[in-house]
Amino acid sequence: MKVDIHNHILPDLDDGAKNWTTSIEMAKQAVDHGLKNIIATPHHLKNNYYNEGDRIKKQCQILNRKLSEAKIPLFIFSGQEVRIHGELLTHLKNGQVLPLAESRYVLIELPTHTVPQYTERLFFQLLCADYVPIIAHPERNEIFQKEPLSLMKLLEIGSLAQLDIGSLRGDFGKKAKKSSKLFLREGIIDFVATDAHDVRKRSIEVMSHLPFVQRLCTANLYQKILQNSNRILSNEWITR
Incomplete structure:
Protein backbone atom coordinates (compact mmCIF):
# COMPACT_ATOMS: atom_id res chain seq x y z
CA MET A 1 0.00 0.00 0.00
CA LYS A 2 1.56 3.29 -1.14
CA VAL A 3 -1.32 5.66 -0.34
CA ASP A 4 -3.21 6.09 2.94
CA ILE A 5 -6.59 7.67 2.15
CA HIS A 6 -7.74 8.23 5.75
CA ASN A 7 -5.32 9.88 8.15
CA HIS A 8 -5.40 12.60 10.81
CA ILE A 9 -1.81 13.79 10.38
CA LEU A 10 -2.54 17.52 10.27
CA PRO A 11 -1.97 19.17 13.66
CA ASP A 12 -4.32 21.07 15.91
CA LEU A 13 -7.46 20.53 13.84
CA ASP A 14 -9.20 17.60 15.49
CA ASP A 15 -8.38 14.64 17.74
CA GLY A 16 -5.40 13.72 15.55
CA ALA A 17 -1.86 15.12 15.67
CA LYS A 18 -1.51 17.65 18.48
CA ASN A 19 1.41 19.61 17.01
CA TRP A 20 3.88 19.72 14.12
CA THR A 21 6.30 17.46 15.98
CA THR A 22 3.69 14.70 16.10
CA SER A 23 2.91 15.24 12.42
CA ILE A 24 6.58 14.78 11.53
CA GLU A 25 6.82 11.64 13.69
CA MET A 26 3.73 10.24 11.96
CA ALA A 27 5.30 11.02 8.60
CA LYS A 28 8.45 9.12 9.52
CA GLN A 29 6.34 6.12 10.58
CA ALA A 30 4.51 6.30 7.26
CA VAL A 31 7.73 6.21 5.26
CA ASP A 32 9.02 3.32 7.38
CA HIS A 33 5.92 1.36 6.37
CA GLY A 34 6.29 2.08 2.66
CA LEU A 35 3.81 4.91 2.25
CA LYS A 36 4.54 7.51 -0.41
CA ASN A 37 1.41 9.63 -0.04
CA ILE A 38 -1.14 10.43 2.64
CA ILE A 39 -4.50 12.07 2.15
CA ALA A 40 -5.08 14.19 5.24
CA THR A 41 -8.67 13.81 6.42
CA PRO A 42 -9.43 15.98 9.46
CA HIS A 43 -12.88 15.64 10.95
CA HIS A 44 -15.38 18.21 9.72
CA LEU A 45 -18.75 18.84 11.40
CA LYS A 46 -18.20 16.10 13.98
CA ASN A 47 -18.58 17.24 17.58
CA ASN A 48 -16.95 20.68 17.73
CA TYR A 49 -14.59 20.14 14.80
CA TYR A 50 -15.12 22.64 12.03
CA ASN A 51 -12.46 22.45 9.35
CA GLU A 52 -13.38 24.03 6.05
CA GLY A 53 -11.47 23.36 2.86
CA ASP A 54 -9.22 26.43 2.76
CA ARG A 55 -7.94 25.81 6.29
CA ILE A 56 -7.05 22.21 5.48
CA LYS A 57 -5.28 23.14 2.25
CA LYS A 58 -3.17 25.71 4.08
CA GLN A 59 -2.13 23.16 6.72
CA CYS A 60 -1.21 20.67 3.98
CA GLN A 61 1.01 23.26 2.31
CA ILE A 62 2.82 23.97 5.57
CA LEU A 63 3.32 20.28 6.37
CA ASN A 64 4.59 19.51 2.87
CA ARG A 65 7.11 22.31 3.22
CA LYS A 66 8.28 20.95 6.58
CA LEU A 67 8.57 17.43 5.13
CA SER A 68 10.61 18.74 2.21
CA GLU A 69 12.93 20.65 4.55
CA ALA A 70 13.40 17.52 6.67
CA LYS A 71 13.99 15.43 3.52
CA ILE A 72 11.13 13.06 4.40
CA PRO A 73 9.89 11.48 1.12
CA LEU A 74 6.17 11.79 1.76
CA PHE A 75 3.52 14.02 0.18
CA ILE A 76 0.32 15.13 1.86
CA PHE A 77 -2.86 15.64 -0.16
CA SER A 78 -5.90 17.47 1.18
CA GLY A 79 -9.18 15.85 2.11
CA GLN A 80 -11.74 15.58 4.88
CA GLU A 81 -13.58 13.01 6.90
CA VAL A 82 -16.86 14.87 6.71
CA ARG A 83 -19.80 14.01 8.92
CA ILE A 84 -22.89 13.29 6.84
CA HIS A 85 -25.27 16.26 6.61
CA GLY A 86 -28.02 17.40 4.30
CA GLU A 87 -26.06 20.29 2.75
CA LEU A 88 -23.05 18.15 1.83
CA LEU A 89 -23.43 18.54 -1.93
CA THR A 90 -23.81 22.31 -1.66
CA HIS A 91 -20.73 22.48 0.56
CA LEU A 92 -18.71 20.42 -1.91
CA LYS A 93 -19.58 22.87 -4.65
CA ASN A 94 -18.60 25.93 -2.61
CA GLY A 95 -15.38 24.42 -1.24
CA GLN A 96 -16.35 24.07 2.41
CA VAL A 97 -16.17 20.29 1.98
CA LEU A 98 -13.18 18.76 0.20
CA PRO A 99 -13.10 15.58 -1.85
CA LEU A 100 -10.04 13.38 -1.44
CA ALA A 101 -6.97 14.77 -3.24
CA GLU A 102 -9.15 16.96 -5.49
CA SER A 103 -10.79 13.86 -6.96
CA ARG A 104 -14.43 12.84 -7.29
CA TYR A 105 -14.22 10.73 -4.11
CA VAL A 106 -15.64 12.02 -0.81
CA LEU A 107 -14.92 10.35 2.55
CA ILE A 108 -18.14 10.44 4.60
CA GLU A 109 -18.54 9.45 8.22
CA LEU A 110 -21.89 8.22 9.51
CA PRO A 111 -22.95 8.32 13.16
CA THR A 112 -21.83 5.29 15.17
CA HIS A 113 -25.29 4.23 16.27
CA THR A 114 -27.51 5.10 13.30
CA VAL A 115 -27.76 5.55 9.55
CA PRO A 116 -29.74 8.73 8.80
CA GLN A 117 -32.88 8.12 6.77
CA TYR A 118 -31.73 10.53 4.06
CA THR A 119 -28.42 8.72 3.49
CA GLU A 120 -29.42 6.81 0.35
CA ARG A 121 -31.05 9.89 -1.19
CA LEU A 122 -27.99 12.03 -0.44
CA PHE A 123 -25.61 9.43 -1.88
CA PHE A 124 -27.71 9.21 -5.02
CA GLN A 125 -27.59 13.03 -5.36
CA LEU A 126 -23.82 12.98 -4.97
CA LEU A 127 -23.43 10.27 -7.58
CA CYS A 128 -25.64 12.16 -10.01
CA ALA A 129 -23.32 15.15 -9.52
CA ASP A 130 -20.27 12.95 -10.33
CA TYR A 131 -19.11 12.62 -6.74
CA VAL A 132 -18.54 9.16 -5.28
CA PRO A 133 -19.26 8.67 -1.57
CA ILE A 134 -16.79 6.52 0.37
CA ILE A 135 -18.25 5.29 3.64
CA ALA A 136 -15.62 5.60 6.36
CA HIS A 137 -15.20 2.48 8.54
CA PRO A 138 -18.68 0.93 8.05
CA GLU A 139 -17.61 -1.99 10.26
CA ARG A 140 -17.83 0.39 13.24
CA ASN A 141 -21.46 1.36 12.59
CA GLU A 142 -23.96 -0.51 14.77
CA ILE A 143 -26.64 -0.70 12.07
CA PHE A 144 -24.25 -2.21 9.54
CA GLN A 145 -22.98 -4.63 12.18
CA LYS A 146 -26.52 -5.89 12.79
CA GLU A 147 -27.80 -5.59 9.22
CA PRO A 148 -25.02 -5.94 6.61
CA LEU A 149 -27.65 -5.81 3.88
CA SER A 150 -28.30 -2.15 4.75
CA LEU A 151 -24.67 -1.47 3.84
CA MET A 152 -25.00 -3.50 0.64
CA LYS A 153 -27.97 -1.36 -0.37
CA LEU A 154 -25.78 1.75 -0.30
CA LEU A 155 -22.95 0.03 -2.16
CA GLU A 156 -25.28 -1.22 -4.88
CA ILE A 157 -26.16 2.34 -5.91
CA GLY A 158 -22.46 3.13 -6.43
CA SER A 159 -20.94 4.19 -3.11
CA LEU A 160 -17.76 2.56 -1.81
CA ALA A 161 -16.51 1.33 1.58
CA GLN A 162 -13.28 1.95 3.51
CA LEU A 163 -12.23 -0.31 6.36
CA ASP A 164 -9.96 0.70 9.26
CA ILE A 165 -7.11 -1.82 9.49
CA GLY A 166 -7.21 -1.47 13.27
CA SER A 167 -10.70 -2.95 13.35
CA LEU A 168 -9.20 -6.30 12.41
CA ARG A 169 -7.12 -6.45 15.57
CA GLY A 170 -9.99 -5.38 17.81
CA ASP A 171 -9.12 -1.71 18.29
CA PHE A 172 -12.81 -0.75 18.13
CA GLY A 173 -14.34 -3.73 19.89
CA LYS A 174 -15.42 -7.27 19.15
CA LYS A 175 -18.38 -6.35 16.95
CA ALA A 176 -16.28 -4.14 14.68
CA LYS A 177 -13.66 -6.88 14.46
CA LYS A 178 -16.28 -9.47 13.51
CA SER A 179 -17.88 -7.19 10.92
CA SER A 180 -14.54 -6.26 9.37
CA LYS A 181 -13.75 -9.92 8.79
CA LEU A 182 -17.21 -10.57 7.35
CA PHE A 183 -17.08 -7.58 5.01
CA LEU A 184 -13.67 -8.61 3.68
CA ARG A 185 -14.73 -12.21 3.14
CA GLU A 186 -17.85 -11.05 1.33
CA GLY A 187 -15.79 -8.79 -0.93
CA ILE A 188 -17.59 -5.55 -0.08
CA ILE A 189 -14.57 -3.50 1.02
CA ASP A 190 -12.95 -1.20 -1.54
CA PHE A 191 -10.21 0.42 0.55
CA VAL A 192 -8.28 -0.14 3.74
CA ALA A 193 -6.66 2.74 5.61
CA THR A 194 -4.88 3.44 8.88
CA ASP A 195 -7.19 6.15 10.24
CA ALA A 196 -4.08 7.10 12.21
CA HIS A 197 -4.36 9.83 14.85
CA ASP A 198 -0.98 9.75 16.61
CA VAL A 199 2.25 7.76 16.92
CA ARG A 200 1.25 5.37 19.70
CA LYS A 201 -2.32 4.35 20.46
CA ARG A 202 -3.77 4.89 16.95
CA SER A 203 -0.68 4.96 14.79
CA ILE A 204 0.42 4.11 11.28
CA GLU A 205 2.08 1.04 12.81
CA VAL A 206 -1.29 -0.63 12.26
CA MET A 207 -0.10 -1.25 8.69
CA SER A 208 1.86 -4.20 10.06
CA HIS A 209 -1.54 -5.96 10.16
CA LEU A 210 -2.06 -5.78 6.38
CA PRO A 211 -1.35 -9.55 6.17
CA PHE A 212 -4.63 -10.05 8.09
CA VAL A 213 -6.41 -8.28 5.23
CA GLN A 214 -4.64 -10.45 2.69
CA ARG A 215 -5.64 -13.67 4.44
CA LEU A 216 -9.31 -12.71 4.61
CA CYS A 217 -9.93 -11.97 0.94
CA THR A 218 -9.04 -13.36 -2.44
CA ALA A 219 -5.72 -12.46 -4.05
CA ASN A 220 -7.52 -10.47 -6.75
CA LEU A 221 -9.56 -8.49 -4.23
CA TYR A 222 -6.51 -7.75 -2.10
CA GLN A 223 -4.62 -6.32 -5.06
CA LYS A 224 -7.66 -4.31 -6.10
CA ILE A 225 -8.00 -2.85 -2.60
CA ILE A 232 -8.01 8.13 -6.15
CA LEU A 233 -4.88 10.19 -6.75
CA SER A 234 -5.36 9.89 -10.51
CA ASN A 235 -9.14 10.34 -10.17
CA GLU A 236 -9.85 7.12 -12.03
CA TRP A 237 -13.25 5.48 -11.86
CA ILE A 238 -13.34 2.68 -9.32
CA THR A 239 -15.84 -0.08 -9.95
CA ARG A 240 -16.78 -3.08 -7.89
Whole structure:
Protein backbone atom coordinates (compact mmCIF):
# COMPACT_ATOMS: atom_id res chain seq x y z
CA MET A 1 0.00 0.00 0.00
CA LYS A 2 1.56 3.29 -1.14
CA VAL A 3 -1.32 5.66 -0.34
CA ASP A 4 -3.21 6.09 2.94
CA ILE A 5 -6.59 7.67 2.15
CA HIS A 6 -7.74 8.23 5.75
CA ASN A 7 -5.32 9.88 8.15
CA HIS A 8 -5.40 12.60 10.81
CA ILE A 9 -1.81 13.79 10.38
CA LEU A 10 -2.54 17.52 10.27
CA PRO A 11 -1.97 19.17 13.66
CA ASP A 12 -4.32 21.07 15.91
CA LEU A 13 -7.46 20.53 13.84
CA ASP A 14 -9.20 17.60 15.49
CA ASP A 15 -8.38 14.64 17.74
CA GLY A 16 -5.40 13.72 15.55
CA ALA A 17 -1.86 15.12 15.67
CA LYS A 18 -1.51 17.65 18.48
CA ASN A 19 1.41 19.61 17.01
CA TRP A 20 3.88 19.72 14.12
CA THR A 21 6.30 17.46 15.98
CA THR A 22 3.69 14.70 16.10
CA SER A 23 2.91 15.24 12.42
CA ILE A 24 6.58 14.78 11.53
CA GLU A 25 6.82 11.64 13.69
CA MET A 26 3.73 10.24 11.96
CA ALA A 27 5.30 11.02 8.60
CA LYS A 28 8.45 9.12 9.52
CA GLN A 29 6.34 6.12 10.58
CA ALA A 30 4.51 6.30 7.26
CA VAL A 31 7.73 6.21 5.26
CA ASP A 32 9.02 3.32 7.38
CA HIS A 33 5.92 1.36 6.37
CA GLY A 34 6.29 2.08 2.66
CA LEU A 35 3.81 4.91 2.25
CA LYS A 36 4.54 7.51 -0.41
CA ASN A 37 1.41 9.63 -0.04
CA ILE A 38 -1.14 10.43 2.64
CA ILE A 39 -4.50 12.07 2.15
CA ALA A 40 -5.08 14.19 5.24
CA THR A 41 -8.67 13.81 6.42
CA PRO A 42 -9.43 15.98 9.46
CA HIS A 43 -12.88 15.64 10.95
CA HIS A 44 -15.38 18.21 9.72
CA LEU A 45 -18.75 18.84 11.40
CA LYS A 46 -18.20 16.10 13.98
CA ASN A 47 -18.58 17.24 17.58
CA ASN A 48 -16.95 20.68 17.73
CA TYR A 49 -14.59 20.14 14.80
CA TYR A 50 -15.12 22.64 12.03
CA ASN A 51 -12.46 22.45 9.35
CA GLU A 52 -13.38 24.03 6.05
CA GLY A 53 -11.47 23.36 2.86
CA ASP A 54 -9.22 26.43 2.76
CA ARG A 55 -7.94 25.81 6.29
CA ILE A 56 -7.05 22.21 5.48
CA LYS A 57 -5.28 23.14 2.25
CA LYS A 58 -3.17 25.71 4.08
CA GLN A 59 -2.13 23.16 6.72
CA CYS A 60 -1.21 20.67 3.98
CA GLN A 61 1.01 23.26 2.31
CA ILE A 62 2.82 23.97 5.57
CA LEU A 63 3.32 20.28 6.37
CA ASN A 64 4.59 19.51 2.87
CA ARG A 65 7.11 22.31 3.22
CA LYS A 66 8.28 20.95 6.58
CA LEU A 67 8.57 17.43 5.13
CA SER A 68 10.61 18.74 2.21
CA GLU A 69 12.93 20.65 4.55
CA ALA A 70 13.40 17.52 6.67
CA LYS A 71 13.99 15.43 3.52
CA ILE A 72 11.13 13.06 4.40
CA PRO A 73 9.89 11.48 1.12
CA LEU A 74 6.17 11.79 1.76
CA PHE A 75 3.52 14.02 0.18
CA ILE A 76 0.32 15.13 1.86
CA PHE A 77 -2.86 15.64 -0.16
CA SER A 78 -5.90 17.47 1.18
CA GLY A 79 -9.18 15.85 2.11
CA GLN A 80 -11.74 15.58 4.88
CA GLU A 81 -13.58 13.01 6.90
CA VAL A 82 -16.86 14.87 6.71
CA ARG A 83 -19.80 14.01 8.92
CA ILE A 84 -22.89 13.29 6.84
CA HIS A 85 -25.27 16.26 6.61
CA GLY A 86 -28.02 17.40 4.30
CA GLU A 87 -26.06 20.29 2.75
CA LEU A 88 -23.05 18.15 1.83
CA LEU A 89 -23.43 18.54 -1.93
CA THR A 90 -23.81 22.31 -1.66
CA HIS A 91 -20.73 22.48 0.56
CA LEU A 92 -18.71 20.42 -1.91
CA LYS A 93 -19.58 22.87 -4.65
CA ASN A 94 -18.60 25.93 -2.61
CA GLY A 95 -15.38 24.42 -1.24
CA GLN A 96 -16.35 24.07 2.41
CA VAL A 97 -16.17 20.29 1.98
CA LEU A 98 -13.18 18.76 0.20
CA PRO A 99 -13.10 15.58 -1.85
CA LEU A 100 -10.04 13.38 -1.44
CA ALA A 101 -6.97 14.77 -3.24
CA GLU A 102 -9.15 16.96 -5.49
CA SER A 103 -10.79 13.86 -6.96
CA ARG A 104 -14.43 12.84 -7.29
CA TYR A 105 -14.22 10.73 -4.11
CA VAL A 106 -15.64 12.02 -0.81
CA LEU A 107 -14.92 10.35 2.55
CA ILE A 108 -18.14 10.44 4.60
CA GLU A 109 -18.54 9.45 8.22
CA LEU A 110 -21.89 8.22 9.51
CA PRO A 111 -22.95 8.32 13.16
CA THR A 112 -21.83 5.29 15.17
CA HIS A 113 -25.29 4.23 16.27
CA THR A 114 -27.51 5.10 13.30
CA VAL A 115 -27.76 5.55 9.55
CA PRO A 116 -29.74 8.73 8.80
CA GLN A 117 -32.88 8.12 6.77
CA TYR A 118 -31.73 10.53 4.06
CA THR A 119 -28.42 8.72 3.49
CA GLU A 120 -29.42 6.81 0.35
CA ARG A 121 -31.05 9.89 -1.19
CA LEU A 122 -27.99 12.03 -0.44
CA PHE A 123 -25.61 9.43 -1.88
CA PHE A 124 -27.71 9.21 -5.02
CA GLN A 125 -27.59 13.03 -5.36
CA LEU A 126 -23.82 12.98 -4.97
CA LEU A 127 -23.43 10.27 -7.58
CA CYS A 128 -25.64 12.16 -10.01
CA ALA A 129 -23.32 15.15 -9.52
CA ASP A 130 -20.27 12.95 -10.33
CA TYR A 131 -19.11 12.62 -6.74
CA VAL A 132 -18.54 9.16 -5.28
CA PRO A 133 -19.26 8.67 -1.57
CA ILE A 134 -16.79 6.52 0.37
CA ILE A 135 -18.25 5.29 3.64
CA ALA A 136 -15.62 5.60 6.36
CA HIS A 137 -15.20 2.48 8.54
CA PRO A 138 -18.68 0.93 8.05
CA GLU A 139 -17.61 -1.99 10.26
CA ARG A 140 -17.83 0.39 13.24
CA ASN A 141 -21.46 1.36 12.59
CA GLU A 142 -23.96 -0.51 14.77
CA ILE A 143 -26.64 -0.70 12.07
CA PHE A 144 -24.25 -2.21 9.54
CA GLN A 145 -22.98 -4.63 12.18
CA LYS A 146 -26.52 -5.89 12.79
CA GLU A 147 -27.80 -5.59 9.22
CA PRO A 148 -25.02 -5.94 6.61
CA LEU A 149 -27.65 -5.81 3.88
CA SER A 150 -28.30 -2.15 4.75
CA LEU A 151 -24.67 -1.47 3.84
CA MET A 152 -25.00 -3.50 0.64
CA LYS A 153 -27.97 -1.36 -0.37
CA LEU A 154 -25.78 1.75 -0.30
CA LEU A 155 -22.95 0.03 -2.16
CA GLU A 156 -25.28 -1.22 -4.88
CA ILE A 157 -26.16 2.34 -5.91
CA GLY A 158 -22.46 3.13 -6.43
CA SER A 159 -20.94 4.19 -3.11
CA LEU A 160 -17.76 2.56 -1.81
CA ALA A 161 -16.51 1.33 1.58
CA GLN A 162 -13.28 1.95 3.51
CA LEU A 163 -12.23 -0.31 6.36
CA ASP A 164 -9.96 0.70 9.26
CA ILE A 165 -7.11 -1.82 9.49
CA GLY A 166 -7.21 -1.47 13.27
CA SER A 167 -10.70 -2.95 13.35
CA LEU A 168 -9.20 -6.30 12.41
CA ARG A 169 -7.12 -6.45 15.57
CA GLY A 170 -9.99 -5.38 17.81
CA ASP A 171 -9.12 -1.71 18.29
CA PHE A 172 -12.81 -0.75 18.13
CA GLY A 173 -14.34 -3.73 19.89
CA LYS A 174 -15.42 -7.27 19.15
CA LYS A 175 -18.38 -6.35 16.95
CA ALA A 176 -16.28 -4.14 14.68
CA LYS A 177 -13.66 -6.88 14.46
CA LYS A 178 -16.28 -9.47 13.51
CA SER A 179 -17.88 -7.19 10.92
CA SER A 180 -14.54 -6.26 9.37
CA LYS A 181 -13.75 -9.92 8.79
CA LEU A 182 -17.21 -10.57 7.35
CA PHE A 183 -17.08 -7.58 5.01
CA LEU A 184 -13.67 -8.61 3.68
CA ARG A 185 -14.73 -12.21 3.14
CA GLU A 186 -17.85 -11.05 1.33
CA GLY A 187 -15.79 -8.79 -0.93
CA ILE A 188 -17.59 -5.55 -0.08
CA ILE A 189 -14.57 -3.50 1.02
CA ASP A 190 -12.95 -1.20 -1.54
CA PHE A 191 -10.21 0.42 0.55
CA VAL A 192 -8.28 -0.14 3.74
CA ALA A 193 -6.66 2.74 5.61
CA THR A 194 -4.88 3.44 8.88
CA ASP A 195 -7.19 6.15 10.24
CA ALA A 196 -4.08 7.10 12.21
CA HIS A 197 -4.36 9.83 14.85
CA ASP A 198 -0.98 9.75 16.61
CA VAL A 199 2.25 7.76 16.92
CA ARG A 200 1.25 5.37 19.70
CA LYS A 201 -2.32 4.35 20.46
CA ARG A 202 -3.77 4.89 16.95
CA SER A 203 -0.68 4.96 14.79
CA ILE A 204 0.42 4.11 11.28
CA GLU A 205 2.08 1.04 12.81
CA VAL A 206 -1.29 -0.63 12.26
CA MET A 207 -0.10 -1.25 8.69
CA SER A 208 1.86 -4.20 10.06
CA HIS A 209 -1.54 -5.96 10.16
CA LEU A 210 -2.06 -5.78 6.38
CA PRO A 211 -1.35 -9.55 6.17
CA PHE A 212 -4.63 -10.05 8.09
CA VAL A 213 -6.41 -8.28 5.23
CA GLN A 214 -4.64 -10.45 2.69
CA ARG A 215 -5.64 -13.67 4.44
CA LEU A 216 -9.31 -12.71 4.61
CA CYS A 217 -9.93 -11.97 0.94
CA THR A 218 -9.04 -13.36 -2.44
CA ALA A 219 -5.72 -12.46 -4.05
CA ASN A 220 -7.52 -10.47 -6.75
CA LEU A 221 -9.56 -8.49 -4.23
CA TYR A 222 -6.51 -7.75 -2.10
CA GLN A 223 -4.62 -6.32 -5.06
CA LYS A 224 -7.66 -4.31 -6.10
CA ILE A 225 -8.00 -2.85 -2.60
CA LEU A 226 -4.37 -1.74 -2.65
CA GLN A 227 -4.64 -0.32 -6.18
CA ASN A 228 -7.88 1.55 -5.46
CA SER A 229 -6.09 3.99 -3.15
CA ASN A 230 -3.71 4.87 -6.01
CA ARG A 231 -6.66 5.35 -8.34
CA ILE A 232 -8.01 8.13 -6.15
CA LEU A 233 -4.88 10.19 -6.75
CA SER A 234 -5.36 9.89 -10.51
CA ASN A 235 -9.14 10.34 -10.17
CA GLU A 236 -9.85 7.12 -12.03
CA TRP A 237 -13.25 5.48 -11.86
CA ILE A 238 -13.34 2.68 -9.32
CA THR A 239 -15.84 -0.08 -9.95
CA ARG A 240 -16.78 -3.08 -7.89
